Amino acid sequence: MKAVVAGASGGIGQPLSLLLKACPLVDNLALYDVVNTPGVATDLSHISSVAKIEGFLPADGGLNKALEGADIVVIPAGIPRKPGMTRDDLFKINAGIVKGLIEGIATTCPDAYILVISNPVNSTVPIAAEVLKKAGKFNPKKLFGVTTLDVVRAETFVQQATGGSGDPRKTVIPVIGGHSGETIVPLWSKAKPAVKIPEDKLDALTYRVQFGGDEVVKAKDGTGSATLSMAYAGFRFAESIMKAAKGETGIVEPTFVYLPGVPGGDAIAKETGCDFFSVPVHLGKDGAEKIEGNIVGEANEYEKKLLVKCYEGLKGNIEKGVEFVVNPPPPAEKK
Numbered sequence: 001m002k003a004v005v006a007g008a009s010g011g012i013g014q015p016l017s018l019l020l021k022a023c024p025l026v027d028n029l030a031l032y033d034v035v036n037t038p039g040v041a042t043d044l045s046h047i048s049s050v051a052k053i054e055g056f057l058p059a060d061g062g063l064n065k066a067l068e069g070a071d072i073v074v075i076p077a078g079i080p081r082k083p084g085m086t087r088d089d090l091f092k093i094n095a096g097i098v099k100g101l102i103e104g105i106a107t108t109c110p111d112a113y114i115l116v117i118s119n120p121v122n123s124t125v126p127i128a129a130e131v132l133k134k135a136g137k138f139n140p141k142k143l144f145g146v147t148t149l150d151v152v153r154a155e156t157f158v159q160q161a162t163g164g165s166g167d168p169r170k171t172v173i174p175v176i177g178g179h180s181g182e183t184i185v186p187l188w189s190k191a192k193p194a195v196k197i198p199e200d201k202l203d204a205l206t207y208r209v210q211f212g213g214d215e216v217v218k219a220k221d222g223t224g225s226a227t228l229s230m231a232y233a234g235f236r237f238a239e240s241i242m243k244a245a246k247g248e249t250g251i252v253e254p255t256f257v258y259l260p261g262v263p264g265g266d267a268i269a270k271e272t273g274c275d276f277f278s279v280p281v282h283l284g285k286d287g288a289e290k291i292e293g294n295i296v297g298e299a300n301e302y303e304k305k306l307l308v309k310c311y312e313g314l315k316g317n318i319e320k321g322v323e324f325v326v327n328p329p330p331p332a333e334k335k
């Protein structure tokens with residue numbers, strides 16, 4: 001299994017690369033970034049794990065060299081938020097970064113699983129899909145927006161709100177929709193095993209999952225957004241993809257996918273009016289095998305109200321991403 005991290009020298013990229021280097025499922029690890037990958041790769045190369053590691057910079061076709069033969073490409077490249085910014089404020093810079101990286105993937109390793117972390121995920125995944133479509137290489141079963149951090153937060157915060165003890169990972173909570181503010185919808189009613197959230201804590205708990213990113217941005221006070229918890233979440237999702245690729249069955253993860261391209265997705269696309277949506281997806285050797293049931297239809301009344309707000313925001317984010325590729329903005333005039 002060859003894994004590539006694009007944006008490997010950054011706040012997420014470095015710890016994510018560390019986790020992938022230590023993972024026995026990875027035989028080869030390529031680190032790509034516009035800066036510092038020789039240093040990061042040399043540092044990680046001293047770790048006594050099976051993965052062979054190499055760092056690449058843009059010079060001399062570095063991106064294509066990194067991507068050559070890749071089975072899985074994880075993309076945390078791009079700028080993070082500062083206090084006062086929304087994820088959508090990152091679009092201006094990150095849209096072009098993601099577009100360029102996906103063009104490289106379309107040329108060099110179109111069959112790889114593609115995991116997009118770069119924000120705004122609600123728009124960068126549609127950008128990736130459109131770039132791949134344009135190149136005639138779009139396989140919706142292998143393109144994923146990484147929304148695992150929302151799931152991780154829901155697992156953690158619900159324990160705190162209910163006074164639960166024990167391993168938070170043992171409670172499975174589907175978090176669906178998109179990856180920003182009100183587009184993030186935790187389905188507490190679908191938790192397994194069931195959770196009993198005191199009514200007076202429900203709004204605050206939901207808000208904390210939806211705006212957990214802001215909590216970190218505020219605490220980091222201008223130095224960035226979630227990196228370590230994101231590296232954990234990104235690795236957790238990448239590991240699930242790799243395990244499924246190697247034949248492990250029964251793996252289900254919420255992830256932001258192109259609904260019409262995944263079995264079971266059409267009904268949800270019709271109900272939500274959104275072609276891209278995060279839903280629990282069964283993972284298999286070919287990627288997204290199918291979507292489990294109609295989770296949107298099964299939401300309770302409280303969650304249905306949250307979903308209405310989710311659709312409103314998400315539709316615009318998706319359209320913005322699609323437009324960026326289909327009707328690209330004119331190139332900026334040179335001064």
Ligand SMILES: NC(=O)C1=CN([C@@H]2O[C@H](COP(=O)(O)OP(=O)(O)OC[C@H]3O[C@@H](n4cnc5c(N)ncnc54)[C@H](O)[C@@H]3O)[C@@H](O)[C@H]2O)C=CC1
Nearest residue numbers: 007009010011012033034076077078079080117118119230
């Ligand atoms: N999906 C999610 O749940 C989350 C997403 N994010 C997003 O992840 C992205 C990265 O965040 P951080 O690692 O904190 O930022 P960072 O600034 O620390 O690292 C980003 C890295 O990307 C590199 N980069 C820039 N242009 C590139 C290009 N064309 N090719 C390859 N690498 C390039 C930079 O050199 C830098 O090393 C941000 O957009 C952030 O909003 C952050 C947390 C959670």
Ligand SMILES: O=C([O-])CC(=O)C(=O)O
Nearest residue numbers: 081149212213214225226
């Ligand atoms: O909040 C941000 O900008 C980073 C992010 O996506 C998260 O932490 O969920």
